[in-house]
Amino acid sequence: MSKKLNIGFLLDDTLDTADGVQQYVTGLGGWFSKNGHEVHYLVGETTRQDIDNIHSMAKNIKVRFNKNRLSVPLPTSKSKIKKKLAQLNLDVLHVQMPYSPLFAGKVIDSVSEKTRVIGTFHIVPASKMHYLSSKGLSYLNSKTSKRFNKIICVSTAAADFAKSAFGYETVVIPNVVDIEKFHHSTVQHKIPTIVFLGRLVERKGCKQLLDALLVLQHNYQEPYKVIIAGKGPLKTELEMYAIKNKIRNVQFVGFVSEAEKSKLLAGADIAVFPSTGGESFGIVLIEAMAAGSRVVLGGNNEGYRTVLEEYPDLLIDPNVPTSFADRLQYYLENPTARTQAYNWAQSQLPNYDINHVGAKILAIYRK
Numbered sequence: 001m002s003k004k005l006n007i008g009f010l011l012d013d014t015l016d017t018a019d020g021v022q023q024y025v026t027g028l029g030g031w032f033s034k035n036g037h038e039v040h041y042l043v044g045e046t047t048r049q050d051i052d053n054i055h056s057m058a059k060n061i062k063v064r065f066n067k068n069r070l071s072v073p074l075p076t077s078k079s080k081i082k083k084k085l086a087q088l089n090l091d092v093l094h095v096q097m098p099y100s101p102l103f104a105g106k107v108i109d110s111v112s113e114k115t116r117v118i119g120t121f122h123i124v125p126a127s128k129m130h131y132l133s134s135k136g137l138s139y140l141n142s143k144t145s146k147r148f149n150k151i152i153c154v155s156t157a158a159a160d161f162a163k164s165a166f167g168y169e170t171v172v173i174p175n176v177v178d179i180e181k182f183h184h185s186t187v188q189h190k191i192p193t194i195v196f197l198g199r200l201v202e203r204k205g206c207k208q209l210l211d212a213l214l215v216l217q218h219n220y221q222e223p224y225k226v227i228i229a230g231k232g233p234l235k236t237e238l239e240m241y242a243i244k245n246k247i248r249n250v251q252f253v254g255f256v257s258e259a260e261k262s263k264l265l266a267g268a269d270i271a272v273f274p275s276t277g278g279e280s281f282g283i284v285l286i287e288a289m290a291a292g293s294r295v296v297l298g299g300n301n302e303g304y305r306t307v308l309e310e311y312p313d314l315l316i317d318p319n320v321p322t323s324f325a326d327r328l329q330y331y332l333e334n335p336t337a338r339t340q341a342y343n344w345a346q347s348q349l350p351n352y353d354i355n356h357v358g359a360k361i362l363a364i365y366r367k
Contacts, residue, residue: 005365007032008040008090010107012100014060014071015046018258020175020283021096021122024154026051027176028094031358040088042107044073055084058103073103082110090115092365097121097151098166101140108144118364119151121162121170124302126203126278131165138166150364157302158280171364174306175281176357179349182290187267191223192332195268195293197261198275198284200232205274205299205318207238212274212324213247220329224249229264231255265291269338270331272297274318279303286352289345294338295331296345311344313337 009025029039029051040053045060057080058073085107093111095104097119108117125131138145145166153159153170162168198204206228213226226249228238235252242250256264265271271293273284282304288296298304300315308314316324331338350356 004036005091006038007092010095010104011043012073012104015043016048031354076103078106092116095119105144116149117147119148121153124157124161124280134165154281155306175283176354177286177352179290179353182262192269194226194270196228198230200230200234203276203278208274208318211321215321215325226250228252229256262291265293268293270295275299277301282307295341
C-alpha cells in the first residue's frame, strides 16, 4: 500500500472567498483528505472554520490586481513560519502561484529539504502593466523559485505566461471540478431560460450581455427569460441600465449559494459567461456543463478558449452586440443545436473531474 502523504496547500490570499484559486485549493484538499491523506492549509488571513487544519498565518490587505479583487499578505514572521513547519512535518508543499515574497516566499525558503515543493500557476495578465509587474515579482522570487520540484499550469495560456514572465517550465493539468457535486436533475422551465452567473464587475461582461439582449429583443419575438445571478459593485448600475433601456424579461436575483448555483445552472437552456479577459481557465464553464446547462457560451478569451476551442460556436465576442445576440437567438430557436452542444459538453467532463485530475497531481506528488 502506498504511503499516505502529509500535504500542505500554501496560499497568500484568504480562504474565506470562493474564487477560482480558493476552489482549486479546497477542492483538491478535500479530495486528498477523502482519500486518506493529511491535508493542511497554510493561508493568508482567514476566519472560516468549516474545514479542518486551516492555519491563518498572515495579516492581509485587500487590493485590486489583474482586474481581480484579492488580498495580499503583510510581512510575516519567519520564526513563526519555521515553528509551524516543524510541527507539520510536510511531505508535500503545494504552492499557489504567483506568490508573494512576504509570506509564501518565506514558507518556501523555510521548508525542509525533504519536503517536495509543487506549484500551480493560475493567472494570465489582463494588461501589459500586469505583465510588467509580474516580471518584477519574478525577480523578487528568483531564489525561492529554484526550490520547486514541479510546476503545474491550469491552461496553456497560463503556461505561456509562466514561461515568458517567470521563466518557468511547466506541465499543463486543467483545473478541477467535483462533477458529482454539480450534477443535478435537469430543471425544466416553461420558456427558454438564459442564465448569467458571476461577479458583477466590468470584466465579467454582464453589461455586454445586456447590450446583446437589447438587440435580441428587437430581432426575436418568442418568449424567453433571463436570470442574472451574482453580486458586485456594478449591480445597481446594471439594474438601472436594464430599466432605462427597457430590456425585457431580465431578473437580477443577487448572490446564490453553492447549492443554489447547481440548481440554477441545471435550469439553463443557455448559460452565458461573456468575460472580456483576464481568465486563465474557465472553471465556471465546467461547473455549468456538470450541472447540466444545455448550452454553455463563453467569451473568446485565452482562458475560456482552453475549455471551448474544440466547439468554436460556443465562443462569443462580448463586445459585438449583434453577433452576440445572433448566437443567443440561434440557440434559443434551435433545440437540436442545443442538444448537440450539450452532448459535446458532457463528453468533455471526464477531463476535468476531480478523480481524474486529482490522481494526476498525486502522481506528481510521489515522483
